[in-house]
Amino acid sequence: MIALHTMNTMPTPLPSTPLLELRDVRKSHQIGTALETEVLHGISLRIQAGEFCALTGASGSGKSSLLNLIGLLESATAGDILLDGQSTTGLTSAQRTRLRGRSIGFVFQFHHLLPAFTALENVLMPASIAHGRPSPAQCQRAQALLHRVGLRGHEHKKPAALSGGQQQRVAIARALLLSPRLLLADEPTGNLDSHTAAEVFALLREFSHEKEQTQRSACLIVTHDPHLAARCDRQFVMQDGRLQPESDTPAASLR
Structure with missing residues (x-):
């Protein structure tokens, strides 16, 4: 809530x-x-809630190292990473794991699906790990996500029966299941045809605007595709382990 100091003073956000x-x-x-x-x-x-950002740069520029730090998979040597204003420096391994599971979703360059489980079971895995057993609402959301990424009718197939692109779409649905505050995606459309890639991109964009204003999420995508990066709200450009000065400008203004 914003306090007004006098009747004639405009509120300052x-x-x-x-x-x-x-x-x-x-x-x-x-x-x-x-x-x-x-x-x-x-x-x-x-990165503010509701933003949809790209992280670009040549191979070896530090993108993967940065993504691992943001995702709390590794610890920084110096500096601080804050998630929703909470410093992650000094957290124990168990605390980092809990925060990561509660607040961050991942789509890796490789899908990392469990071969013994169906597509639906793989999507439900974050709920199974967090709660022991998925709720009916989570099962319904998992079904809906698989349909939205073009996998209606494939819910009960195991990864070996799916194409590489289909497996990646399962991984994207899995990352979105618990509606994490921050989604980190490493080349999420790299194995998809252009039509499916456009659909997945639209789904990821929708994710960042899915919740109420006070609970909106954000997405950071690592990509080598300049066309995809240009469609993001902002673009961060890595070079030799540093962010380039122009990277903190709206992506539409980059040339």
């Missing part, structure tokens, strides 16, 4: 807390040895 904030984040490997190497050099960025 309070600054919103970024959904994701990185403050001078650094990452080094082989720390303390003669081969110590810093791969991320002071990364700072903010």
Whole structure:
């Protein structure tokens, strides 16, 4: 709520807390040895709820390292990563795991489906891990997500019976099941034909606007596709472990 100091004073909007904030984040490997190497050099960025952002850059520029840090899969050497205003520095492994499971969804470059389970069971896996047994509402959402990514009629097929593109769509539905606050996607349309890729892109965009205004989510997509990146709200460009200055501008203004 915004307080009014006098009857004639216009309210001043309070600054919103970024959904994701990185403050001078650094990452080094082989720390303390003669081969110590810093791969991320002071990364700072903010992503607000409702934003749909792209992370681009050449191979080896640091995109995957940055995504692993944001996803709490690895720890930064220095700096801080905040999710919904909560600092993740100093969290125990168990606390990081709980926060990751509650707030972050992943779509990796490779689908990582469990071969012994059906497509529907794979989509429901986050709910099974979190709650022991999916609720009827979660089962209904899983079905709906599979339909929305073009897999109606494939719900009870195991991964071996699906094409590579179909398996990736299952992975996308799985990432969206629990409506995480932050979705991280590494080349999510890389194995899809152009028509299906456009449908999946639209689904991911819809995800970031799915909840009420106070609970809207955000999406960060790693992509090599300049056309896809240009359709995002903002584009972050990595080069040699650093964010380029122009990367924090609206994607539509990039040339």
